[in-house]
Amino acid sequence: MGGSGTAPLAFWGLLLGMLVVFASEGLGMEEPPEHFLYQAKGECHFFNGTQQVRLIDRHFFDRQELFCFDSDRGKVVAVAEMMESDVKRWNQDKVFLRNWMAVVDICRYYYGIYEPFSQARRVQPKVKITPTDKVESSPHNTLLICTVGSFFPAGIEIKWFRNGKEEPKVWSTDLIRNGNWTFHIEVMLETTPERGDVYTCQVEHASFEGPITVQWEPQSDSARSKMWTGIVGIVLGLVFGATGLALYLKNKKGLIS
Ligand SMILES: *[C@@H]1O[C@H](CO)[C@@H](O)[C@H](O)[C@H]1NC(C)=O
């Protein structure tokens, strides 16, 4: 593939040198100014991978765009009025146009280089639910925040469900760029949780086979006290167990010696 890329690349370089001369002629100057900036920007537009590729090769003298080559039209297009006569002349040269057309292969070449880490890049989001009781409008309400962090590409669909039924009134932060080729977003639901409710945050993203879900259930006071009872029970059990074991070992040692 590298071989097919180098020939048009060489053509491009040659062209650049040629066009600088053309461009300054076109500007009607005796000679180019001492300091000027010549820019060429090759835009590659891909439709469905490399199935259909459009090259728009833009040329600028200082900051003014003078002309571009558009592979869809197969010819050079004058952007600045003063380029019209030059462009007309170039467009009569079929070999010149055919060579420029071959630059489309550079686009295909670069697609192959960039595709693995841009087009094919997938980073799975980390999803978690955080409940907060600090809701100003109503003290009985809870704000459930579904945090979806570190994903790529940007396209994502996030929904809130309460007992299997979608909640339509949710709000969301803007899509945040982490600056390391990942995105971050939070979708919030304000609700009055009741005992036995099940809240679900559902995320659909290109990195998953299908939608994934994370659930949250309000903990009633009795559930909370049961949990503490359990924890205290385990701690007491461990303390007594350890004491018993120590005594047992001590006795055993006493018997042997
Ligand atoms: C995209 O390209 C694939 C083959 O690479 C083809 O099967 C598919 O039909 C194309 N889709 C569209 C929308 O043109």
Ligand SMILES: *[C@@H]1O[C@H](CO)[C@@H](O)[C@H](O)[C@H]1NC(C)=O
């Ligand atoms: C990107 O940045 C975010 C936020 O700083 C961080 O949580 C995440 O782990 C980073 N991901 C990668 C792939 O570097």
